[in-house]
């Protein structure tokens with residue numbers, strides 16, 4: 001069985017890749033993912049200038065997942081963009097993802113304009129978990145600001161662009177968010193980012209230093225939320241907007257479920273951090289075994305075909 005896929009008309013020889021933030025901070029890490037069984041990679045979310053991020057410990061693996069409050073450490077847009085421009089000359093037949101964010105809506109436009117003016121031919125993933133003005137929630141939880149921002153972006157940005165979304169937990173929020181995304185030429189939505197502001201306690205103490213221990217939760221904890229967001233947007237979005245499924249992928253069964261719920265690509269975060277890039281070959285083999293057992297030749301044979309109980 002084949003686990004190849006396509007996003008926005010770009011072909012990938014495998015539907016698995018890293019999630020932004022994991023195994024993608026440096027060129028060495030990105031090369032390792034590129035040369036693994038993964039079909040592509042996405043960079044650590046880039047800001048205009050390099051950032052050191054929060055004091056450590058800021059990421060912890062825990063038995064059922066992970067918690068992090070990294071604070072957007074990254075090498076800055078130029079580092080990732082220059083690497084991607086060089087890579088598209090070296091490997092023109094492959095497509096890769098650039099994740100980015102502005103620390104303000106204005107900075108988001110500045111960074112996207114630089115990408116628009118560049119020769120980048122890959123896919124851009126705009127992280128909508130970006131900070132808003134103080135006193136307001138992250139952009140993706142502020143629907144008015146999200147719509148305003150996307151309207152401004154698509155006035156000048158013509159390269160293929162998708163958005164990375166935090167999880168939503170209210171059906172009306174799925175309706176409202178999808179109604180906004182359906183207004184724009186967005187190529188994909190990536191569901192989900194970590195579940196925000198969890199708290200992991202070890203004996204009597206928090207596990208990470210920043211934010212008094214509050215941080216984004218990943219891993220086994222979040223698969224039901226991730227699958228719900230993948231399927232809710234699959235049900236609501238214009239079919240021209242594809243879904244990337246992220247969250248709780250440990251095995252081929254988890255990847256199978258993301259695709260069954262509507263995902264065209266599946267990203268691996270916490271499991272990749274714990275296991276390394278060998279996870280991609282393992283999960284691919286497990287997915288292929290499930291497909292063979294069920295008689296599915298391609299992902300299209302079962303994508304979105306989640307059955308209800310009537």
Ligand SMILES: CC(C)(C)CCc1c(C(=O)O)[nH]c(=O)[nH]c1=O
Pocket residue numbers: 021045068069070071072073127129130131193194216
């Ligand atoms: C949460 C932000 C720091 C605003 C964005 C970067 C980010 C981080 C991070 O760099 O702390 N961690 C996540 O799990 N998801 C993210 O999107």
